Amino acid sequence: MLFELLGVPPQALFAQLLIGLVNGSFYAALSLGLAVIFGMLNIINFAHGALYMAGAFVAWMLLHHFGIPFWASLVLSPLIVAVFGMALERVLLSRLYHLDHIYGLLATFGLVLLIEGTFRQLYGVSGRGYPTPEVLKGGWNLGFMFLPNYRAFVLVAALAVCFGAWFFIERTRIGSYLRAGTENARLLQAFGVNVPRMMTLTFGLGVALAAFTGVLAAPIYQVHPLMGFNIIIIVFAVVVVGGMGSILGAIVTGLALGVAEGFTRVFYPEASATVIFVIMAVVLLIRPQGLFGRR
Amino acid sequence: MAEREAYALRSEVSGWEARQGAERGRLIFAAIAVLALICAPFAVYPVFLMKVLCFALFACAFNLLLGYGGLLSFGHAAYYGTAAYIAAHTIKVWGLSPELGLLAGTLASALLGLVVGWLSIRRAGIYFAMITLAFAQMIYFFALQAPFTKGEDGIQAVPRGYLFGVIDLRPDLTLYYLILAIFLFGFYVVYRTIHSPFGLVLKAIRENEPRAISLGYRTERFKLATFVVSAALAGLAGAATVLVFQLASLTYVHWQTSGEVVIMTLLGGMGTILGPFVGAIVVVTLQTHLAAFGAWLNIILGAIFLACVLLFREGIVGIAQKRLKKLL
Numbered sequence: 001m002l003f004e005l006l007g008v009p010p011q012a013l014f015a016q017l018l019i020g021l022v023n024g025s026f027y028a029a030l031s032l033g034l035a036v037i038f039g040m041l042n043i044i045n046f047a048h049g050a051l052y053m054a055g056a057f058v059a060w061m062l063l064h065h066f067g068i069p070f071w072a073s074l075v076l077s078p079l080i081v082a083v084f085g086m087a088l089e090r091v092l093l094s095r096l097y098h099l100d101h102i103y104g105l106l107a108t109f110g111l112v113l114l115i116e117g118t119f120r121q122l123y124g125v126s127g128r129g130y131p132t133p134e135v136l137k138g139g140w141n142l143g144f145m146f147l148p149n150y151r152a153f154v155l156v157a158a159l160a161v162c163f164g165a166w167f168f169i170e171r172t173r174i175g176s177y178l179r180a181g182t183e184n185a186r187l188l189q190a191f192g193v194n195v196p197r198m199m200t201l202t203f204g205l206g207v208a209l210a211a212f213t214g215v216l217a218a219p220i221y222q223v224h225p226l227m228g229f230n231i232i233i234i235v236f237a238v239v240v241v242g243g244m245g246s247i248l249g250a251i252v253t254g255l256a257l258g259v260a261e262g263f264t265r266v267f268y269p270e271a272s273a274t275v276i277f278v279i280m281a282v283v284l285l286i287r288p289q290g291l292f293g294r295r
Numbered sequence: 296m297a298e299r300e301a302y303a304l305r306s307e308v309s310g311w312e313a314r315q316g317a318e319r320g321r322l323i324f325a326a327i328a329v330l331a332l333i334c335a336p337f338a339v340y341p342v343f344l345m346k347v348l349c350f351a352l353f354a355c356a357f358n359l360l361l362g363y364g365g366l367l368s369f370g371h372a373a374y375y376g377t378a379a380y381i382a383a384h385t386i387k388v389w390g391l392s393p394e395l396g397l398l399a400g401t402l403a404s405a406l407l408g409l410v411v412g413w414l415s416i417r418r419a420g421i422y423f424a425m426i427t428l429a430f431a432q433m434i435y436f437f438a439l440q441a442p443f444t445k446g447e448d449g450i451q452a453v454p455r456g457y458l459f460g461v462i463d464l465r466p467d468l469t470l471y472y473l474i475l476a477i478f479l480f481g482f483y484v485v486y487r488t489i490h491s492p493f494g495l496v497l498k499a500i501r502e503n504e505p506r507a508i509s510l511g512y513r514t515e516r517f518k519l520a521t522f523v524v525s526a527a528l529a530g531l532a533g534a535a536t537v538l539v540f541q542l543a544s545l546t547y548v549h550w551q552t553s554g555e556v557v558i559m560t561l562l563g564g565m566g567t568i569l570g571p572f573v574g575a576i577v578v579v580t581l582q583t584h585l586a587a588f589g590a591w592l593n594i595i596l597g598a599i600f601l602a603c604v605l606l607f608r609e610g611i612v613g614i615a616q617k618r619l620k621k622l623l
Contacts, residue, residue, distance in 0.1 A: 109600060117597060270440060
């Protein structure tokens with residue numbers, strides 16, 4: 001009845017809703033990492049999308065060159081990318097902490113050009129497929145929609161990792177150091193905590209989260225050198241809408257905007273690429289500090 | 296008493312003389328530079344020079360916002376590209392003359408700048424950069440989908456036409472002098488803005504906004520006005536580029552273009568009047584020579600970006616100025 005009113009078959013609606021949720025969980029994981037890094041390091045990591053892409057590409061390379069399967073890549077790829085990220089933090093980013101925020105943004109934008117340019121030079125601009133793992137092929141027919149196993153898994157895995165990060169930061173001892181460092185790093189250092197090392201580890205954690213998301217995305221979207229830039233701009237908009245003050249806020253905003261995007265794809269496909277930016281404009285009008293932001 | 300007065304008078308006179316001297320030096324330098332630009336097309340390929348001038352104007356407009364307003368817009372390609380599309384459309388489809396096409400493009404960008412600026416200046420610093428980037432991406436998708444922009448093809452074969460209905464712009468040399476005039480006009484607007492009371496207030500806001508507010512300035516109005524001027528001049532540069540290449544395409548609104556204007560300004564020296572020009576020369580030269588080597592351009596631009604931020608934040612002109620001051 002409702003579907004007849006809307007003029008959309010329920011299959012299509014729920015399928016797009018699922019894609020929206022999957023995308024939304026990616027936005028959530030990426031904006032979460034962005035917020036954690038910004039809180040501790042005072043740097044907006046423009047290269048977050050590039051490292052997400054690197055995560056997917058490393059998984060592809062592991063499969064292609066060494067025959068390492070998806071499940072191992074899910075752990076190995078984030079580790080490799082995190083080590084690379086921590087090296088970047090030590091060598092480059094740690095020299096920028098005393099400067100204005102915009103220098104961090106500019107330097108990481110330089111990293112984007114470097115990382116994406118290198119992958120483009122090595123692998124060209126055509127996308128590369130990554131096979132869905134054998135166990136998760138197929139899906140369930142739920143009657144009102146077809147649920148592909150892999151997408152269900154991605155949604156659960158991404159959300160589990162998001163909530164894992166939330167638990168780690170809000171409920172563990174190291175997490176409390178991290179929150180203390182976000183509030184006042186010098187005071188924390190005076191209590192004998194090795195703050196520079198914590199910053200490196202925080203960056204590694206955020207980057208690993210991005211790479212993990214990249215591996216999850218690889219079988220759904222093709223592995224592509226530019227996949228990171230398209231998503232990072234959306235994630236920036238998500239961060240503006242949600243504000244970077246709260247971790248749960250980042251997760252909720254990411255999911256909600258992903259779903260909004262999915263709905264738009266059903267009812268007004270032309271606007272699906274821009275709807276998140278329109279929502280951002282509306283939020284700026286009504287609540288400039290963001291839905292979960294603090295003034 | 297008399298001695299002190301005489302001393303004060305003397306130092307005042309010498310200060311005045313020094314300022315007069317600096318003023319004269321600047322005028323002589325400007326005259327030589329303009330003369331060099333007038334002679335340049337006889338030594339260097341004019342189309343290359345026109346590209347440099349268009350990008351230099353774009354970078355000057357951007358520098359007004361970043362270097363003097365302290366506002367990092369990461370989506371300036373939106374204004375550059377919008378003006379390009381509007382100019383191309385009005386000249387090719389509506390049959391407007393080139394000067395009206397330039398005007399239409401510039402006005403469209405100013406209007407877009409007014410709307411985006413009005414929304415963006417609600418947040419400061421890092422958020423401002425993210426918001427402007429997001430809006431620019433929105434414009435990119437719009438340009439990708441709107442029918443009049445012709446999608447991936449872009450608006451091609453835009454006629455250069457006759458300036459004021461009289462001067463034939465098809466010869467590269469004639470067009471070069473029009474582009475030079477446009478650049479000098481834009482450069483002068485930026486120069487006057489910076490050296491006016493408005494520009495001084497702008498610097499005050501950049502240095503300490505709460506203090507400027509407490510002095511009674513409506514800082515958001517100053518920021519918005521600067522944003523609009525910057526967007527309009529970026530638009531003028533974009534519309535001028537259409538006359539040079541007779542094309543408006545998605546490249547003009549792409550984030551890569553936004554990034555390139557940031558790097559020109561940073562490399563040349565942000566907050567210096569000549570920096571963007573120098574940066575534009577370097578980047579356009581790199582583009583021209585590396586065009587055949589695919590992604591190497593981006594790799595090298597990325598490396599320059601990092602080097603600028605980590606090693607020389609004053610940029611080429613900033614460092615040169617420091618050295619010169621030490622010498623004198």
